[in-house]
Amino acid sequence: MNHSAPLRLPLAALLTLSLMACTPDPAPVVPPVVPPPVVIAPPQPPVTPAPGPSRLxxxxxxxxxxxxxxxxxxxxxxxxxxxxxxWLAVSATAGSGDVNLTVTADRVQMAALAANVPTLSGDLILSWAAGTASGTVTWRVTADNYTLTGRVVDGAAAQSLSVSGADLQAGATAVENPAVTEARGVIVKYRAATAHNAVLDGKTLNAQPLGAQLSTAQLQGLQRSTDVLNQLGISPAQRRNLGGREVLLQTEKISPALAALRADPNVEYAVPNAVLRQQATPVMPSDQYAGLQWAYPLMGYGAVWRDMEGGAYTRPVTVAVIDSGVRFDHPDLAGQLWQPGEGALDVLSDAGNGDGNGVDSDPTDPSTPERVQNRTVDSHGTHVTGIIAARWGTIAPVGCPACSTSGVVGASYLAPIKVLPIRAIDVNGDITLADVTLSVRYAAGLRVPAITTNPHPAQVINLSLGGEISADDAAPMCDAIAEARTAGALVVAAGGNGGSTVPTYPAACSAAVSVASVSLSGASAPTHAPYSSAYDAVQLSAPGGTDPNSPTAFNGGTFNGAAFPDMILSTGWDYGRNQPAYMAEVGTSQAAPQVAALAALLLSKGVTSTPADTLARLNATATDLGAAGRDPKFGFGMINAAAALNAPATSSGVGLRLQDSLGNSYQPVLDSLGRFTALLPNGTFRVVAGRDLNSNGVYGEVDEAKQERSVNLGPSTPSTDVGTLTVGN
Known part of the structure; x- marks a missing residue:
């Protein structure tokens, strides 16, 4: 069985003829006559229709x-x-005589990310021959996209212009702005300096010099403004000059004050004196290549790492990585691994393409020069491990002048999470059912004959491996995973890189967590990676990177002066130079450890304590992508670290998330008033206006305010307006 191998790119870089029956008129009654002689006409040649045009x-x-x-x-x-x-299909590709084709458009294939293309166009090229003549013609096919319009409004920033009578009667103190949890009085701006000065003085008709400068009508108008404040019980001592024409009124009766002041013709506006809260800022690692690790911000880790600095992540957690082994000598993994003698294990025998030492306590991914031609020139297990636990900050020098002195970061940051390496994939990239079964049981702390019991049983086990085998054949692995789950370990597995609907095992085992891969789309929401297999057992999705056949570079980073592709950067090993390296890879092998790392953080913070409640938390806080609800491409959705771990808000902006049921994302432009026009293919669309609290640019996730609509576009509904989508607090 092949492991779920990474997909790599270099880092340097579609005469009808109608007959009608007639009834003859009745023959008249006439005397009989002698019939004339019969004349037989000569036969006539058949009539041949005139030929059609001789050229297209x-x-x-x-x-x-x-x-x-x-x-x-x-x-x-x-x-x-x-x-x-x-993007076009035709009913026939060849024939003779008249051309009569049915042309069908698949608009989704030509959909623009910005949803700004009104009409699609493509050319059918036909060649023809008639007698001795021949030629080629172009039939241009055009198809109009469908139109979706609407508006996104930040309800927390908008001010209401009315207050209910019930509020006035009750003397309500509620603040109208849903983003404001507290207001200390009201700020009022007057239209003229005279009114501003009058309310500060508390005098009008008898005031000097106002009485000498203004007419009686003007003074009466000013008296009204002062009377409003007196009726609200706001004394001159409770009125603070803010400069300009603005006054702070100290009152607890916010709603009645706003209503009365807005009814005063002298008032330009009146708003609550809102108490604003300091927002946390996301943590941005300073390690040299951290800026290329786009997956962490996408999952909200900037907020999580800020939360982590508060000290709540105190519970030690072990994550077992059953893989090709690991390079203990990679400086970016120093102190992050259980070592030989501390539970690390190599389960491969020499006959199984091992390292020549048989089953032992050293799972180092070996450098085997004579087999380099038959294997990838990096370390799969080291790459997976770095995603979970690569250290932060300066690393030890490696004797290489051009090598990085800080490298990359892992998700764990300050949390006491260690990786237990278990080598079960051989030098050819293969792993057997028996070795998976044995490794899972060992990792979970279960007894395995002839092997010492694991002194550090894993609470989370990562399996970035698998194959499209039958459920019956996978039974030994599935049994072991079920036993590990009972023993207290959550087993996370790569969903498969086959790009098919065939289940991959062990991910499809009932007790495992099957992880699909997503990548950046250039829109608010990420998209399903085309290579990622999609089947009913898929539970969650996580960043695994772009399609290697047509790589994207939406992350905005650069490497050696070129755009960095949307791949997952992590620790690796260069076997050609036999030195530590950093590799960019893609696949569900990279998505699975993202889930394993978050599961470990949930346990470390104490948000969850068992495999069942950890999985439930991951599912409940995932960002639902594609079709609403669980689906074979995304499972319950992409994991959301900030929501899962209750991390503090680091941003508060609002925006639009637009997706179809296939998982494609679109990003129409919002104008200055929040209005948008999206030109889209036919389909069912989720229109989500939402807030972004974790700085990941994905609006309206779990625990983020949102308003959502579902619309269908197609021939029967070529355009629709979703109206105003108002996002509250």
Whole structure:
């Protein structure tokens, strides 16, 4: 069985003829006559229809908002369709006589990230022959996208202009702004300096010099402003000059004061004197390559690491990484691993392409020069381990002048999380059912014959490996995983890189957590990675990186002067130079340890304490992507570290998240008033206006205020307006 191998890119870098029956009129009654002689006419030759046009010509086929339409032309020769764009399908590709094609458009394939393309266009190329003549023509096909409009409003920032009569009667103290938890009085701005001065003085009609400068009507108007404050019980001593034409009024009756002041013609505006709270700032690691590790901000780790600095992550947790082994000598993993003699294990025998030492306590991923040609020139297990636990800050020098002195970071940061390396994948990248079964049991602290019991049983086990085998064949692994779950270990496994709907085992085992891969989309929400397998057992998704066949670079980072692809950067080993390195890889092998790391942090902070409540927390706080609810591509959604760990807010902006049921994301532009127009393919869309509290740019996640609509676009509904989506606190 092959492990769930990473997908790599270099780091340097679609004459009908109608007959009608007639009834003859009745024959008149006449005397009989002698019939004339019968004359037999000579036979006539059959009538042959005139031939159709002897050549095809260019034309435009406009589908409009229909999913499909016909493309026809009369012709008397033979023809074939030589080119069909990927987003179009035709009912036939060759024939003779008249051309009569049904053309179907798959608008999703041509959907623009910015949702700003009104009409799609593509060319069908047809070649033809009639007698001795031949040629090529172009039939241009156009199809209109569908239109979605709406508006996103930050309800916490908007001020209400009315207060209910019930509030006035009750003398309510509630603050209208839902983002404000407390207000200390009211700020009022007057239209003119005279009114501003009058309310501060508490005098009007008899005041000097006002009485000498203003008419009686003007003075009466000023008296009204003063009377309003007196009726509210706000004495001159409770009125503070803020400069300009603004006054702070000290009162606890916020709503009645706002209502009365806004009814005063002298008032330009009145707002609560809101108490604003200091927001935490996200933690940004200073390690040299940390800026290229886009997966952590996407999951909200800036807020988590800020929370971690408060000291709440105190419980030690062991994460077992059953893989190719690890390079203990990588300086960015120093102090993060259980060592040989502390529970680390190599389960491979020499016959199983081991390191020549048989089963032993040293799971070092060996440098085997004679086999370098048959294996990848890095260390899969070291890469997976670094995602979980790479150390922060300066690392020990390695005798390499060009090598980094700080490298990358892992999710664990200050939390007391250690990785237990277990080597079970051989030098050819293969692992057997027996070795998985044995390794899982050992990692969980279960007794394994002829092997010492693990002194540091793992609370979390990571399996970045798997194969598309049958459930029956996978039974030994599934049994071991179920036993480990009972013993207190949550087993996380890579969902598979086959890009198919065939389950991958051991991820599809009922007691395992199958993890799919997502990548950046350039929009608010990430997208399903095309290589990531999708099946009913998929439980969660996590960043695993871009499609290696058409890599994207939405993360904004650069490396050696070029855009860094949306790959997962972590610790590795360069076997050519036999020295530590940092590798960029993609796959569900990289997504699984993201989930394992978050599970470990939940246990370390004490948010959860068992495999069952840890998994429940991961599921409940995941960001639901694609179709609403659990689905085969995303499971319950992408893990959200900030929400799962109750990390403090580090941002508060609002924005739009727009996705279809297939998991594609779109990002139409919001204008200065929050309005948007999205030109989209047919489909079912989730329109989410939400707040972003964890600085990851994904709006309306769990614990973030949102307002959501579901709309269908297609020929029967070519346009729709979702109206105003108001985001509260």
């Amino acid at each position: 010509s260019n034309q435009t086929v406009n589908l409009g908002t229909a999913l499909s339409g016909t493309a026809t032309q009369s012709f008397s020769g033979t023809w074939n369709v030589r080119n069909v764009p990927d």
